[in-house]
Amino acid sequence: MPRITQRDIARLAGVSQAVVSLVLNNRTDATTRIAPETRQRVLDVIRETGYAADPVARRMVRQLNQIIGVFTYESVFPSTSADFYYPFLRGIEECAEQLRCDLLLFTSAPVTDGRRKVFHENNRLRIADGCILLGRDIPHDELARLNRENYPFVAVGRRDDAGGPVPCVGADYAAATRKLVERARELGHREFAYVGAGEGAESADDRMSGFRAGTRGGGRHERTAGRSAGETLDALLAAGVTTAVVEGYADGVALIRAARERGVDVPGDLSVVVTGVPAESADADIASTGFRIPRREMGWQSVELLAALLEDRSTTTLKRLLPCHFVEGQTLGEPRRDRS
Amino acid sequence: MPRITQRDIARLAGVSQAVVSLVLNNRTDATTRIAPETRQRVLDVIRETGYAADPVARRMVRQLNQIIGVFTYESVFPSTSADFYYPFLRGIEECAEQLRCDLLLFTSAPVTDGRRKVFHENNRLRIADGCILLGRDIPHDELARLNRENYPFVAVGRRDDAGGPVPCVGADYAAATRKLVERARELGHREFAYVGAGEGAESADDRMSGFRAGTRGGGRHERTAGRSAGETLDALLAAGVTTAVVEGYADGVALIRAARERGVDVPGDLSVVVTGVPAESADADIASTGFRIPRREMGWQSVELLAALLEDRSTTTLKRLLPCHFVEGQTLGEPRRDRS
């Protein structure tokens, strides 16, 4: 019933608790010497008993635990956003495995208003050495507080500063979105529209800024909030738009569907590019053009960055931006002559 | 910037550390009394400083870490067996969340020969209060050692005893398989065959024993190892079998495909039932009849069982079997007259 402790190991090996600790940590200083046979005896007992140091106690004295926390602002294994999280988690796990770290999922954080909060009654953040933050959007005040408390963390997805620089690994939406626009321009397109919120979250800001860069400051902005795909389509066609840059994948699919239903040819009458195509498209009938977010790589690098932070707090490059991969779909083509 | 402690609070409020702790935990026993004004003074200082008790030190005192380990014998977030693990993990997470426990994924366990081992050089099993074991098959010696070391654990999937009873939460394959056979019998079937290994793993044993019970000890056994689906099909037809009970879903699909290619009608000429239909069939063209394994529920209950073990080691029901749900597909029907 009671947990095995160093004291137990010591008793079994006929040594003191201190020796067990020294052996365990493989200390070989000039000041701390241990006879080879004694060391072996201790190691044998450890192996036989399967003893492992209590991380909580270890954490009391040391600073590192070989445990990386993973905090998700939604549940970790959800049904709906499975496709969203899974690639991140794969990358995180793979890197953690290589670093010989365990992963602690903060499932104990209570869910209020449909989302978790890092800072609740008695948060257990400090059990882990540091933490990976995962979530569509992360409250600004939580990031600020993490910074204030000097807790090592890395956010997955680019984040603005919050009471100091926020370490993060994001995808370069701006460059990727700009590239999409320029590719359309090369095909002859001149009338662009950005479809989506275009603000609110960093990811939306970046896409929009990339769009602006590609259109040299021009282009329309069609918000989707509160509108049906059909209404958006009408607005686009009425404005003479030939290329729609759609923020969300779901919105993109809906727009293409609406166009098809009305006999509007895609990409003949309207080209549609999507800023974020899922790895495995669920809608096999629509091969949308756009770019793919390197989710697995982002997960991997976020752990790597966290490890760097833990090793050396003065790491310089706190923010990493990874390139997105272009997806050659079938929804971008030359515009009709009679329109441009 | 050293972390603020109860000692600091005590100094600021002009009391002892013990009083701070007592106030913090709102202790109001007859034995521990605190003057209202003193309590208020302490509370004020706590509020002003924004102090929060160090969860690590707190866990140090209470013996349980509120951490449940999850050990997977393959990687946790794989690409291939995603469908296999995901539902289990969902259930595990949901239950852990309710219990206010965190989940520790043992990603630090080195992978040797394509699989992880619980007991390796310096395993960190004891970091968690107990552990959930997840894997297609779990080495007998590992289970035995866990029992020998009196480490609290629960296996997902039924397991035979190994040096003592093995706590587990499984699916009742025997009952479900038997039911499939009996359902076929009601439709007029008399010639059955079990297709698959039928031994080796507990899950296969259970299916086979259910099959035997349903056929009253009769029925053929067609092993698939080293044979093509076509060969198996030939053997079945030659033996006059009208209902094939297939162990693996993939084998079932292959068998049905092979039959279609040869113009063998399913279920007209041959009924096929599958002992384990995935939640979302990837092969949409084949709606196979069989039963569904309650994976999410298994995950949930395994955590629940572990929690019970941790609370009271003398828990009686160490093994739980959950019912499987019948899936009404289109591969089971009445046998042709001219055959039976």
Place this chain on the structure above:
DNA sequence: CCGAGTTGATAATACGTATTATCAGCGAGG
């Protein structure tokens, strides 16, 4: 045979919190 140096191990302590035993002070009753 003695002091110095070396080897190998231990006792003591710190980390921050929770709990228990103890203690000082005080009013009242004898």
Place this chain on the structure above:
DNA sequence: CCTCGCTGATAATACGTATTATCAACTCGG
């Protein structure tokens, strides 16, 4: 004046590990 009972607070300790100071035993040169 002494003791008992009560209140309110503190000292002491435990949790399990890491580290530092200390210590006993032994070797060796002189």
